[in-house]
Amino acid sequence: MKYAIVVISLVLSAWAQAGVQVLQAWIPELPPVAKQAAVFAELHSDEPVRISAMNSPVAEQVVWHDMMNHAGQLHMMARAPADWQLPAGKTVWASGQGHLMLVHLKQPLRVGDAVPITLTLANGQQLQINAQVRSSLRPAPEMSHHHHHE
Amino acid sequence: MSRVKRLRVAILAALLLSALLIAWSQWPSTAAKPLPVLPLGDVFELQRGEAQWSSQSATGQVMLVNFGYTHCPDICPMTLAKFRAVETALGEQAKSLVPVFISIDPVRDTPAHLQQYAAYFSPHIVALTGTESELAAVAKQFAAYYSVAGDEVSHSDYIYLLDQQGRARVLYDQQASVDAMVAGVQQLLQEAL
Numbered sequence: 001m002k003y004a005i006v007v008i009s010l011v012l013s014a015w016a017q018a019g020v021q022v023l024q025a026w027i028p029e030l031p032p033v034a035k036q037a038a039v040f041a042e043l044h045s046d047e048p049v050r051i052s053a054m055n056s057p058v059a060e061q062v063v064w065h066d067m068m069n070h071a072g073q074l075h076m077m078a079r080a081p082a083d084w085q086l087p088a089g090k091t092v093w094a095s096g097q098g099h100l101m102l103v104h105l106k107q108p109l110r111v112g113d114a115v116p117i118t119l120t121l122a123n124g125q126q127l128q129i130n131a132q133v134r135s136s137l138r139p140a141p142e143m144s145h146h147h148h149h150e
Numbered sequence: 151m152s153r154v155k156r157l158r159v160a161i162l163a164a165l166l167l168s169a170l171l172i173a174w175s176q177w178p179s180t181a182a183k184p185l186p187v188l189p190l191g192d193v194f195e196l197q198r199g200e201a202q203w204s205s206q207s208a209t210g211q212v213m214l215v216n217f218g219y220t221h222c223p224d225i226c227p228m229t230l231a232k233f234r235a236v237e238t239a240l241g242e243q244a245k246s247l248v249p250v251f252i253s254i255d256p257v258r259d260t261p262a263h264l265q266q267y268a269a270y271f272s273p274h275i276v277a278l279t280g281t282e283s284e285l286a287a288v289a290k291q292f293a294a295y296y297s298v299a300g301d302e303v304s305h306s307d308y309i310y311l312l313d314q315q316g317r318a319r320v321l322y323d324q325q326a327s328v329d330a331m332v333a334g335v336q337q338l339l340q341e342a343l
Contacts, residue, residue: 033267062329074305074306095225101223136227
């Protein structure tokens with residue numbers, strides 16, 4: 001019995017560590033000649049998680065950009081990979097707050113496309129995101145879940 | 151009429167008058183308030199594709215002007231999508247509107263790339279750029295702020311509504327709806343009649 005409880009709690013704690021959820025990942029509509037694309041999403045992590053790598057087959061590079069909006073002035077800056085850390089709780093990549101940037105797109109992204117992005121966590125786990133390309137003026141569709149580990 | 155009665159009538163009349171005044175002040179005005187002329191902007195000339203483009207060529211038309219760049223993640227494509235939505239909503243009246251997108255990133259935004267980028271949203275968008283000093287001068291006219299250092303870019307994100315004489319009349323922030331811009335454009339078109 002004791003053994004079973006230990007096993008269950010180990011399983012539960014492993015599950016908790018893996019508890020990163022991605023909600024509503026999307027890419028604002030952009031022209032075919034665009035060379036980079038922003039990805040917005042909302043992430044929920046049960047505990048701080050470091051991201052060691054980010055990749056997408058549609059871009060040469062995936063980076064994390066922080067945004068600040070002060071009185072109508074937007075400031076955008078790249079975050080150093082060493083600081084790619086998801087804090088416990090919610091991380092919002094939203095317009096005006098931050099985003100992932102797909103740099104040097106290898107192909108045009110069209111409205112309706114689902115763009116795969118892989119986040120490799122420091123513990124080796126991989127988190128798959130499928131970001132929908134959609135019009136930036138339409139309200140977000142019903143919340144879509146992308147919660148998948150490999 | 152007794153003194154008390156006269157007083158009652160006077161109080162009643164005063165109450166009635168106040169009620170009428172309150173009702174009048176809160177009555178929705180059918181005519182929109184005139185838009186002020188803002189101390190921003192002036193005639194400007196920048197590069198459009200291979201040629202120079204002067205804002206004077208839009209005299210008689212209303213302009214929506216925004217400063218941005220094509221590597222911009224969200225606000226700039228969103229602004230251009232708004233320009234397209236304003237044109238669509240205006241229908242026939244859209245021929246009296248010139249949407250202008252000024253790139254503040256001349257190193258990465260060549261005139262040809264800029265044209266292609268903007269044309270995706272609407273072939274009517276006038277996509278402009280210039281030398282650093284030309285851009286700095288135009289940004290100064292509009293009190294627009296920007297700085298570009300590789301990936302680190304800062305810029306102000308206002309959309310300016312200019313009237314038929316090129317005078318700035320409304321400054322929209324990014325929260326402003328497409329409907330608000332359509333109403334602004336229509337008010338200026340109406341004003342000119």
